[in-house]
Amino acid sequence: MRCTEDRGTVKVINGRYRPTGKFHYIYEHSPIFDENGKLMGITNPRDVTHIHAYGGEAQFFESLGKGKLLGTRCDNPHCEAEGSIFMPFRIHCPDCLAKNTVVDLTETARKSATVHTFMITERTGAFNTLPTPIKFVNVEFEGVCTILMGYLSVGEPEIGMRVVPIFKTQNPTFTILDLSWVPAGTKEADLPEGFTFG
Amino acid sequence: MITFSEKQLKIPSMSRPVFLVTGGMSKFDRAIPEKKTEELVIDAFTEAARFIGKTPAELKQYIHSAYYGHFADHFGDQLLGEAVIHDRLGLDPLGNVGIKTGGATGGSTLWEAFKTVASGYSDCVLAMGWERMDEVPTDEGNHYIASAADKDWETPLGHIYTGYYAVMAQKYWQVFGKSEDSFRVTMAEIAVKNRGYARMNPHAQGPKKITVDDVLSSPVVAYPLRALDCCLMSVGAACAILCDEKTAYELTDNPLLVYVAAGSHTLRVADRRNMAIPLLPNETAEQYKDLGERFPGGDRYPGFTGFLAARMAAYYGYRMAGVTDPTEDLDLVELHDAFTISDIQTYEDIGIRPYGEGRTYVESGDCYHTNPHTGKPGKLPANLSGGLLGNMHAVGATGIMQAIEVAQHIWGRWAEMHADPKKWEAFGRQKPEDWTDLQVKGARRGLAISHAGVGSHVTATIIVHPDHQLERRF
Structure with a gap:
């Protein structure tokens, strides 16, 4: 019911x-x-039904439905981490706690995203909405100091595989599920329903 | 590279030594519909009192404050369950607090109890942990556990925590395990060993006499992890009593010194900048210079192949207790074998073996009660309780159960607590005809590692017989 x-x-x-x-x-x-x-x-x-605030991350989740992948950068000249780019999006620098600068990483992802590690699983918990098997991929980017968790929508994952982001630009859910990954070279026609390259 | 200040790396100090006086635990099982949590907690407390020849009422007279480890309120659908338990134990109006650090909740409860006695605030404290994971179906349980990941960035991805951990397993498997069949067999041997030891434990939920082939033919959960590589989901309780020296010797003539240290790492794996490997007393920077050459992809630290929180718990804990080399200085360990592969990763994080060489701890036979290659005692037996794979993972109780199991060996009373036919009968379990005494003869010092999820929290509890203290040289 x-x-x-x-x-x-x-x-x-x-x-x-x-x-x-x-x-x-x-x-x-x-x-x-x-x-x-x-x-x-x-x-x-x-x-x-719970209510949940996205706060300073709202722009990240909103941008996915518009085909953009936003990260952040510490621009504090007094911080040891100055210049570090964070993906997942961190509102504040974890080192100096200053407010980070929002940066558009869509092109960086398109040009450099690779699978750092992955996992394929048939098992899910209650409330899962992703089709199974789920292909988890942890994606690394050139010039970004952290690694992002996501899921692969086309093909079979391998460590070192080049991937590109796809976005649920039609009827977005405004959750992390609006971002997925496919092998570089995948055709638009092979993307899941509602997803585009942005 | 992240760097840490001297202040952050200060070795924790205590105002006075802390002693473990006694401990007890309930039966563990997947479901215990015939008992409420308070009944399981009272079972554990009663066992702890009897262990030192006291009645529960007598032991209660010594307790000054109470620390309750209970991770998942939503499993039991009871916020502030700690207050319910405190009431049922009749310990009001003493101060009490609940502790929640995921899978490390039991260890963290000991950490809080330890600091309370070390500071002088209390002379005798109760550390009690429990979990009630049978009151929702397994898939909802998996969702609830996944809620301990980041709710915006991870939980929507399948609502399955095993998946968030399994990406680490995959990386370790490929980088340090080199995807070798022989490494896969080594993982399976851990599952065989720990489930086999669980057969000697009347408390244990998942005893099994199995073979490597059984593990390798069990269903794939998340490749390379198979069903028999994964730990149990449990119900049960465990407790420990920690005291200052004077009170400890009032309660028993054989208390044990205890040290507890903790570390942490980001909830989202690899979501901090890299760092140099923090070194344990038995390591040098030199030995890791070519790590990335020997194991391509293995030089990103901590990355996906190691648990920084475990490394830091050992970093602080070894120096607190004077441990220079865990394999030489310790006589047994209880590790957080949530998955066979995370067990191997932990051997490296806590310095039993250098990074990249964890598998040799199993392959050498050192981790067994009796080394299968030599027939002699294993150098550093691991998880003789059956661990999380064979005994239980009733989250809030797990770290406490591990510490009690280690202590029972040092007390020389392991057989007494595991052989009694009346206990087997009371738990409704058949004592195996080939029951074997796993007492580690002459055990003086041991370690328990309590670990949360993908490594957000880890504690190291080091237990030492007072006649066999190590010199602190740090």
Whole structure:
């Protein structure tokens, strides 16, 4: 059963959350008996919707749906890490804690992204929305000091493989799932539904 | 390269020594529907009291503050479960606090308890850990565990923590294991060993008499990891009592010195700048100069092949306790064998073997109770409890269980706590006809490593018989 009827949505108006619709659905408990009919416990069913702030990372998740991959750079001249580029996007430099500068890494990714390591798994946890098997890839970029986790949508991963980013520019989810990777040279026609090269 | 200041690398000091007086644990199993968590906790506490000839009420009279390790509130659907347990143990109005550091929760609970006694705040503390992982189906459990990854950047990717770890396994497998069949066999031997030792442990959830072929033919979870390479999901509780010297000797005539240190690393693997390898007392920078030549791709540190948090826990802990070379100075270890390959990685992080050479700890036979090549005692037996692969991983209890198992060897009371037919019967388990006493003869010093996920938190608990203290030379 999917409880989608009047599922809650939220807007921010004047700096406050304005929720509309249902944020929880109520179900009855049911008893748990053993094979002899002895009461052992009870189920506690629940269906809730949480609200979550993206804060300073909102521009990263918004940019994915527009076909852009944003990272950040420490530009603090007094920091040991000055000039370091971070992907995943770090709002603040982890060394000096100054606010980082946002940089567009889309072209860097297109030209230099390679698979640092990977994993293929059939198993998922509850609430997974990715098709299985999931092909996890951890992607490294030229000039970027950190490594980004993602998933490969076409082909079989290998360490050292050149990959390029693809973006869910049609009906974006505004989550990290809007970013995926395919082997360099993949044709647009072979991309999953809703994804483009940006 | 990240560099660390002298202040950050200061060796932790204590105002006074800390002693482990006793410990106990419940039965461990995948599900225990007949008992509430408070019953399991009381089982563990009662075992700890009886171990030193006290009643639970008598032992409670000594406790001044309590530390509760319970990782996942959402598994039990009970926020502040620590307060419930504190109430059921009848320890109010004493101060208490909950500790949560993922898979390392048990070790971190000992860390907090240790610091409390070392500081002088309390003379006797309770460190109690538990986990209740049977109250949701396994796939929801996997989602909940995956919630311990970064919720925006990682959790949506499959909601499966094994996957986030498995990319590290893949890198280690290819770089240091060189994708060799022989390395794959070495991984399998760990699964055979630990599940086999679990057969001698009445508390253990997953004892199995299996072969390397059984491991290699078990279903692939995330290549090269197969089902029998992966640890258990468990229910159960474990506790320890830590005291200052005076109180320790009031409670028992045989307390053990204990040292606990902790390290951490970024939640998202390889999401910090690189660094030089922090060196343990038995290592030199020189030995790692050609690491990248010997193992192409192995020179990015810490990267995906090692656990910096484990390295730092050992870095601080060895120097606190005076350990110069773990293989020489320690008599047994309990390691966080969540996966066979992470067990091998940890051998390197904690200096049992240099980086790149972890597999030789298994292949030499050093990690066995009895070396299969020589028939003589293993040089540094590992995970005689059965570990996370064969005994349990009831997260908040795991690090405490490991420490108690190590201590029981040093006390020379391992057989007493594992052989009793009444305990086997009480747990509803069949004692094997070929039950073997795994007591490490003459054990003086041991180590327990408690580890979270992809290495966000790791603790090193070093337990030393007071007659066999090491000289601190650092």
